[in-house]
Amino acid sequence: MTQHPISGPWLSPAKLNLFLYITGQRDNGYHDLQTLFQFIDCCDQLYFQLTDDGVINLESQLDFPAEDNLIVKAARLLQQYCAVSRGVNIKLDKQLPMGGGIGGGSSNAATALLVLNRLWQCDLSLTELAQLGLQLGADVPIFIHGHSAFAEGVGEQIQAVDIDDPWYVVLHPDVHVSTQSVFGHPELPRNTPKRTWQQLLNDNWQNDCQEIVAKVYPEVAQALSWLVEYAPSRMTGTGSCVFAAFATEREALSVLNKRPKNISGFVCKACNQSPLHRQLANEKTLLNTAGF
Ligand SMILES: C[C@@](CO)(OP(=O)(O)O)[C@H](O)COP(=O)(O)OP(=O)(O)OC[C@H]1O[C@@H](n2ccc(N)nc2=O)[C@H](O)[C@@H]1O
Numbered sequence: 402m403t404q405h406p407i408s409g410p411w412l413s414p415a416k417l418n419l420f421l422y423i424t425g426q427r428d429n430g431y432h433d434l435q436t437l438f439q440f441i442d443c444c445d446q447l448y449f450q451l452t453d454d455g456v457i458n459l460e461s462q463l464d465f466p467a468e469d470n471l472i473v474k475a476a477r478l479l480q481q482y483c484a485v486s487r488g489v490n491i492k493l494d495k496q497l498p499m500g501g502g503i504g505g506g507s508s509n510a511a512t513a514l515l516v517l518n519r520l521w522q523c524d525l526s527l528t529e530l531a532q533l534g535l536q537l538g539a540d541v542p543i544f545i546h547g548h549s550a551f552a553e554g555v556g557e558q559i560q561a562v563d564i565d566d567p568w569y570v571v572l573h574p575d576v577h578v579s580t581q582s583v584f585g586h587p588e589l590p591r592n593t594p595k596r597t598w599q600q601l602l603n604d605n606w607q608n609d610c611q612e613i614v615a616k617v618y619p620e621v622a623q624a625l626s627w628l629v630e631y632a633p634s635r636m637t638g639t640g641s642c643v644f645a646a647f648a649t650e651r652e653a654l655s656v657l658n659k660r661p662k663n664i665s666g667f668v669c670k671a672c673n674q675s676p677l678h679r680q681l682a683n684e685k686t687l688l689n690t691a692g693f
């Protein structure tokens with residue numbers, strides 16, 4: 402049997418929601434949002450090795466079944482959609498905190514779709530890949546398009562934007578916030594008036610989920626009230642991570658290093674282009690045998 406080379410490491414970056422407003426609710430229960438996504442240079446890494454047997458395997462340090470992993474779901478979706486006969490061994494090196502609102506699962510799915518589209522020679526456009534990805538999660542299309550974006554609808558109406566790219570301190574309170582439970586909360590504000598991008602650009606940015614999450618999870622409230630002493634601070638997505646922007650890495654690191662011992666966190670740089678898309682533009686990183 403042919404031993405195929407290993408391709409990777411491929412980056413799977415996190416995102417922050419710099420603002421998040423809920424402007425309505427659809428008949429199917431899903432909420433309409435206006436949100437601003439920006440990537441950060443904090444990433445998981447994925448490795449791929451093609452196989453001839455059609456089977457999709459995933460090796461990772463996660464403690465739930467591979468079948469439930471969005472990477473396997475993404476690979477299977479593409480394989481079926483393009484009638485690919487080959488399989489793939491995938492290895493995930495997970496670095497990003499999970500359930501923190503920084504989008505690691507959606508990003509992993511998008512990285513799998515983008516890289517396998519190339520390795521399996523499916524040749525789907527970004528628009529087609531984003532449509533496939535939307536079946537896996539509302540945030541997947543943003544990671545497929547790979548540019549900072551103002552998103553509306555459930556995240557599928559995307560307008561690429563260029564915005565400031567500061568350094569961030571991201572704090573990760575030790576709680577897992579379920580997206581579904583936040584959207585199901587009776588006190589969640591659901592009728593923030595819709596505004597244009599121009600109006601929002603000059604607004605004092607907020608997150609409509611923050612008040613409820615901080616009320617239910619005191620750890621989130623504690624992280625916010627600590628960080629806000631240094632700079633304006635907000636929650637990303639449905640939490641639990643909170644962040645604040647700084648002009649320099651040095652300033653951000655000095656704040657991070659003073660954090661309370663019970664809160665983990667990291668410093669990262671904002672990127673208007675996804676680190677994965679930068680990598681995809683450089684074919685030379687495609688083959689590497691050091692992965693598995
Ligand atoms: C709100 C965001 C902002 O980035 O939060 P985070 O998950 O990143 O924190 C995302 O769009 C989340 O996207 P994602 O995490 O993919 O959500 P999904 O799996 O599609 O949905 C999980 C559940 O949340 C609810 N849901 C999700 C998105 C939405 N616009 N309205 C909803 O009501 C639905 O009940 C759904 O069953």
Ligand SMILES: Nc1ncnc2c1ncn2[C@@H]1O[C@H](COP(=O)(O)OP(=O)(O)O)[C@@H](O)[C@H]1O
Pocket residue numbers: 465469470471472498499500501502503504505506507509510580638640641
């Ligand atoms: N590859 C993956 N990485 C992380 N989480 C995953 C993955 N595949 C499935 N999941 C599931 O998605 C949930 C949310 O993960 P994640 O994307 O990290 O959080 P968030 O949506 O809050 O940013 C996890 O708790 C896990 O059950």
